[in-house]
Amino acid sequence: MKYACFIDESGDHVLKIDKDYPIFVLCGVLLTKEEHDNRLTKLLNELKTKHFGRTTIILHTAEFLRPRSLNSVYYPLCDVNKRNDFYKDLENLIRNIDFKIIAISVSKPDYLADFKEVAQDPYLLSTKPLVKTVCLLHQELKLNEPIDFIAESRNNELDKQLMANYQYLNSSIPRIAEMVAFPNPVKKDKNVVGLQLADLVVTPIGRNLLDRKQYLNFDCIKSKLKLFKIPADWSRLKNIT
Incomplete structure (x- = not known):
């Protein structure tokens, strides 16, 4: 059975603390190609048609x-x-799709205080634990094909950095090529429903970590979520928020 993990982020990847949103979250949604191409595509298109009148809109x-x-x-x-x-319908969609969510969250105040001048771009920093978690799920599911790791394109320079990071991971994680494949990032205008699902769940995860108002019942996400924090201690974040 073929799986894919669709990636999106919440927050700015730069090493600068935004007091309004001082964290970064990299999120992957993992589901089968069949679930993506059939059930998710159907339900998301129905949601778009009901609330926006067309399926071509990219959420x-x-x-x-x-x-x-x-x-x-x-x-x-x-x-x-x-x-x-809209959010009630979105909650129902999330509950009715069979997928897992892996989120790597970075508290910038704590991470920068700990690592200072050697701190890494939070997006690239988060990629390794996300990939390693997907590899573990590949083993648990006993899959015979690698999981496609599909990220949204940002710009040419950032895409080059991401692909270089993938090459590094390919050389540093044993047997990774058997478990994960890294296609080139996908442009937003391709209207990939898996990337839109990742977008729809990553912001509520960030808002939940910051104890901000939610527009949907977070339980529909929490039941599918595996969350990691970088660093483990987020005590300095409290001074910002």
Whole structure:
């Protein structure tokens, strides 16, 4: 059975503390190709059609939390009733899709205090524990094919850095090629539903870690979530938030 892990992030990858959002979360959603191509695609397209009138829209949480203009396709979600209806349908979708969530979360205040000048880009830092966890799941599931590790393209330079990091992981983790494959990052306009699912769950994970208001019942995510924190102690974060 073929699996894929779709990757998205919440927060800025730069080594600078944003007091409004002082963490970084890298999230992978793991599901079978069959579940992705059939059930998830069907349910997500139904959600898009019901709330936005078309399936070609590419769901992006940052935009529908803060619509840019009155002409935004997401502007109707400013209405509290429409927003609540959307999130209820999203909760049902998350509950009804068979997938796992792996999230690597970085407290920037604690990480930078501990590692100072040798601190690494949080995105690249988070990639190794995410890949290693996916490798362990590959072994637990006793799969015969590698799991595709599919990330969204950001820009040419960042994509090059990510692929170089993947090459390093290929040389540093025993038998990794049997467990994980690293295709090139995918452009957002490809409308990949797995990447949109990752986008839809990663922001609630970040908001939960910061004890911020949620727009959906977090239990639908929590039941599927395996969470890791970098570093283990987040005591300095409390001084920021």
